[in-house]
Ligand SMILES: Nc1nc2c(ncn2[C@@H]2O[C@H](COP(=O)(O)OP(=O)(O)O)[C@@H](O)[C@H]2O)c(=O)[nH]1
């Protein structure tokens with residue numbers, strides 16, 4: 001039970017205010033005159049009403065409030081996102097709970113919203129029945145209200161891990177402010193903000209003056225390492241930056257692969273070194289030591305090809321220079337395979353992840369799950385075959401938009 005006080009020139013005005021704010025079910029606790037009418041000022045009456053505690057999420061409205069993600073809620077989402085990320089990495093259940101925020105909403109808006117939503121809820125309940133083929137044991141402890149059905153289904157179809165989806169949904173149900181829980185669009189926005197905050201992104205930075213950066217791309221065959229390297233070379237040498245860029249390839253097994261990168265280097269007039277064994281690797285780095293950025297391409301190694309992976313590791317250890325190791329994966333690879341790929345490349349001490357082939361898939365939940373599970377920050381997204389244009393710096397907004405709306409081109 002919560003008490004609220006209202007004032008007015010006469011008891012009727014004060015009561016009217018109380019009724020507008022707290023509805024017809026509020027109980028009048030007391031009415032008293034605070035001030036008598038005088039020549040200069042009107043009388044003042046006070047009405048105290050009590051509201052059942054389950055209504056405490058909608059305290060009397062002093063001013064109209066839009067149902068939107070306000071600062072308090074965003075703060076709350078941030079904490080939830082951090083908690084969930086940690087939980088996913090550790091595969092543990094959450095131990096903390098955060099108090100939901102109570103926020104006011106004008107009662108007439110609230111009543112209208114409730115009527116509209118009831119109609120919508122009925123429709124969604126029916127839809128829910130049709131769409132959810134699996135009422136599996138995994139969701140046994142999670143009862144999803146109809147308003148959450150659309151976002152749940154979209155996320156599920158995106159290829160996100162079922163465990164993540166259920167954890168995030170559970171957290172949203174528990175911690176989302178009650179006044180937001182009735183509108184599917186608001187739920188979707190809350191859910192999306194939560195996902196964005198869970199993703200780690202490595203922002204592209206200037207290379208500090210006097211520093212040299214060495215970047216190596218590793219990953220399975222055919223994911224787009226060589227084309228991505230060519231795009232990065234262009235981006236750093238003449239599109240976004242004006243650095244001296246050099247290229248080394250360790251992929252000398254196939255003439256085609258060597259020729260592919262050689263042609264790119266030639267077109268961009270960039271120095272190019274091909275390296276066969278580890279002794280040559282240090283020499284090539286020395287030859288390119290005048291460059292601000294050295295990009296290294298590697299042979300595509302199936303995640304199960306230990307011999308090739310060991311060879312890449314030998315190259316990394318053959319130099320005393322610090323090398324930024326970027327795992328390149330394709331967005332069109334399913335989560336189980338992405339996990340295997342990451343597990344097998346992880347011993348190379350990965351620094352970041354580049355995701356390619358955004359234009360070749362509809363589901364991006366797999367990338368979301370891999371990134372949160374591994375806490376490997378995302379650095380670039382490759383969004384097509386065109387060199388040098390089809391690359392953008394990674395962004396959590398972009399990835400989450402892709403999860404819910406599909407890849408819509410670079411402006412999405
Ligand atoms: N559709 C699409 N194709 C890509 C993308 N990135 C690379 N590719 C293509 O994937 C194929 C393999 O690329 P490549 O760079 O040789 O892969 P690597 O074996 O990992 O070096 C080529 O046909 C590329 O044009 C991308 O973002 N989208």
Ligand SMILES: [Mg+2]
Nearest residue numbers: 225226251257
């Ligand atoms: Mg290649």
